[in-house]
Amino acid sequence: MEVVRLAHETDLAGWRAAARSLRARHVPPARVLWTVDGGASLFAAAAEAHSPEAGKATFTVPKAFVDLADDVVLHRSDERFDLLYRLLWRLQDEPDLLHVVTDPDVARANGLAREVDKAAHKMKAFVRFRQVHDEAGEAFVAWFEPAHRVAERTASFFAARFANMRWSILTPDVCVHWDRGTLSFTPGSDPADAPRADALEDYWRTYYASIFNPARLKVGAMKKEMPVRYWRNLPEAALIPELIARAESRTADMVRQAPSEPSRRIVKAAVRASRDAPWDGQAPTSLEEVAAGVDHCRRCDLWRDATQGVPGEGPLRARLLFVGEQPGDQEDLAGRPFVGPAGQVLDRALAEADVPRAETYVTNAVKHFKHELRGKRRIHKTPDAGEVSACRWWLDAERRLVRPRVIVTLGATAALAVFGRPMPIARSRGHAQQLPDQAQGVVTYHPSYLLRVPDAAAKARAYAEFVDDLKLAWSLAEARAA
Numbered sequence: 001m002e003v004v005r006l007a008h009e010t011d012l013a014g015w016r017a018a019a020r021s022l023r024a025r026h027v028p029p030a031r032v033l034w035t036v037d038g039g040a041s042l043f044a045a046a047a048e049a050h051s052p053e054a055g056k057a058t059f060t061v062p063k064a065f066v067d068l069a070d071d072v073v074l075h076r077s078d079e080r081f082d083l084l085y086r087l088l089w090r091l092q093d094e095p096d097l098l099h100v101v102t103d104p105d106v107a108r109a110n111g112l113a114r115e116v117d118k119a120a121h122k123m124k125a126f127v128r129f130r131q132v133h134d135e136a137g138e139a140f141v142a143w144f145e146p147a148h149r150v151a152e153r154t155a156s157f158f159a160a161r162f163a164n165m166r167w168s169i170l171t172p173d174v175c176v177h178w179d180r181g182t183l184s185f186t187p188g189s190d191p192a193d194a195p196r197a198d199a200l201e202d203y204w205r206t207y208y209a210s211i212f213n214p215a216r217l218k219v220g221a222m223k224k225e226m227p228v229r230y231w232r233n234l235p236e237a238a239l240i241p242e243l244i245a246r247a248e249s250r251t252a253d254m255v256r257q258a259p260s261e262p263s264r265r266i267v268k269a270a271v272r273a274s275r276d277a278p279w280d281g282q283a284p285t286s287l288e289e290v291a292a293g294v295d296h297c298r299r300c301d302l303w304r305d306a307t308q309g310v311p312g313e314g315p316l317r318a319r320l321l322f323v324g325e326q327p328g329d330q331e332d333l334a335g336r337p338f339v340g341p342a343g344q345v346l347d348r349a350l351a352e353a354d355v356p357r358a359e360t361y362v363t364n365a366v367k368h369f370k371h372e373l374r375g376k377r378r379i380h381k382t383p384d385a386g387e388v389s390a391c392r393w394w395l396d397a398e399r400r401l402v403r404p405r406v407i408v409t410l411g412a413t414a415a416l417a418v419f420g421r422p423m424p425i426a427r428s429r430g431h432a433q434q435l436p437d438q439a440q441g442v443v444t445y446h447p448s449y450l451l452r453v454p455d456a457a458a459k460a461r462a463y464a465e466f467v468d469d470l471k472l473a474w475s476l477a478e479a480r481a482a
Contacts, residue, residue: 002027005037006081009173010149012073019085029089034081061091064098071113074149083109119147121354123154124478126230129167130195139166143194144233149173155183157478170194201235208236214247221351284397287316293394294367300390302368302383307332312363312398319477320360321404321439322346323395325413325446329378332369337362338447345447346410349463353470361402365417366391388417399437405477406432407439408470411446429469432476440476444469 004018015034022032065087072080086105090097100106129140140162144151151169155176158169162178169176170189177184231237284290294309303309310327313336322338330340338346350357365388371378383391395417399407409415415423419433423443433441445466453459 001031001033003033003035004081005035007037009036010073010152011036012069015069015073015081015084019088022085023088023092029082029086032082032085034085061088062095062098065091068098068109068113071116072109074116074119074153075112076148077112080112083112116148116150118354120150120154121478122147122227122230123150124157125356126226126234127158127169128201128234129162129165130201132195136166139168141168141170141195142233143170143189143191145229146171146173147229151176152185155185159183205236205239209239209243212239212243214243214250218347219244221347221357224351225354225356284401287312287398287401290394290397290401297367297391297394299393300368300387302366302370302387305371306368308335309367310335310337310364310369311367311394312361312402313337314361314402315359316402318359318361318402319405320355320473321399321402321407322360322362322410323407323414323418324362324364324410325448326364326366326380326383327369328380328448329369329371332378337364341451342447345450345463349447349467349470353467353474355470355474361398361404363395363398365395365414367394383413385416388413392417399439404439406442406473407435408442408444408473410444411449414446415443429465430472432472440473442469442473442476 002022004015004022006014006018068087069084072084077083083105087097087109090105094100097103098106101110123144123146127142127144129142132139132141151171151174155169155178158167158176159178164180165178166180167178170193172188172190175186175189177186226234231240284293291311294311297303297309306327310331312321314321324338324342327337328340328342331337331343337343346362347357350360366383369378370381370383370387372381373379407418409418409423412423412425415425415428418435418441423433425443425445428443429445433443435441445462447466450459450463450466453462
């Protein structure tokens with residue numbers, strides 16, 4: 001048995017040196033034991049990595065394996081180094097191994113990499129700084145316990161996001177420090193070193209309680225997006241049990257209240273903007289004006305058979321803007337987008353892709369429900385190009401006001417509205433498309449298509465691709481934010 005003692009838990013350089021020596025000497029994975037010695041130098045096989053014999057037998061690996069190893073080594077799994085060596089051992093004889101996603105070793109490594117990416121995303125979302133003062137003045141300190149060793153990986157994100165602050169993030173693995181110009185790292189810390197609550201947390205809790213929407217509460221999805229293991233470090237977490245307990249009664253109160261009416265000024269402006277051609281109405285200056293204008297819109301005839309216009313919904317500065325085709329039957333009755341079966345599929349996929357629903361704006365290319373009656377049922381009909389073109393004025397207004405970093409088009413009609421040309425979904429999905437307004441575009445399936453796929457295997461495959469597209473869109477939004 002050959003023993004390799006690595007210098008620290010993420011010693012990828014040490015692993016690579018030892019692995020090259022072992023592979024060159026044809027030492028099979030079953031005869032290697034990988035351990036971490038907490039500061040000791042490499043032993044046994046690692047020492048032989050610099051021998052003349054080891055240097056002669058060189059070989060290359062795909063860049064995809066190097067990228068995969070960069071992720072896997074950050075996982076807390078004890079098998080990570082052994083797993084990587086098994087893959088390295090096989091790659092020389094199986095150069096396409098990483099493309100075989102059903103291979104147990106490949107699947108396991110990809111799974112570890114996904115968990116590391118998720119941990120990095122959670123760290124970016126759930127670090128909460130507390131204000132402190134020292135001899136240099138104001139600073140901010142946070143304590144965080146990442147699921148995996150991602151503190152150094154996410155450091156550049158925080159440096160870009162909080163460039164004008166002096167801050168430190170303390171974790172059990174490593175502490176990250178930023179002095180407004182340079183990142184530095186020190187050994188891991190203890191929760192006792194973190195500061196106690198500060199005055200800013202009261203403001204944050206007040207804000208969190210004010211934006212909590214009981215009508216959209218899905219406890220399971222919330223706990224998946226905000227896992228309970230992080231709650232102890234989140235000041236707003238103390239409010240969550242009470243907010244959940246009161247959600248049902250608060251929702252009932254909201255339903256009993258009469259709907260609020262937009263101001264007369266907004267309605268008048270919206271009516272002016274909604275007149276038939278020529279389209280010379282003043283452009284809306286707020287999402288409230290868009291909502292009022294959509295309900296009064298007469299640019300095409302779809303308003304005649306619809307219950308109401310359905311505007312978009314979401315925060316003014318959402319990172320992602322989702323564009324669907326048109327409201328469905330339930331959306332037409334509720335006056336809100338994506339509340340029916342397709343909306344439930346979208347919410348579930350967003351949760352699986354780790355996309356925060358609160359940072360998305362959802363709307364449709366066409367704002368009124370186009371349908372035909374079959375008995376008592378209203379059956380969806382696809383809007384034609386003229387109707388899409390007539391409604392693009394409202395979509396453009398939403399894009400201009402929200403200013404999203406990424407626009408995700410759900411289905412062919414939405415893609416036509418956003419890109420101005422047909423975009424075959426199968427050929428267009430899976431990569432970013434540049435838009436004229438500097439936003440990135442991502443084309444993917446409409447959630448209602450996923451509900452209609454008859455074959456179970458094809459449905460599962462399409463849904464997995466849909467989730468991958470949402471992950472791509474969120475990664476693009478985060479990259480542009482950084």
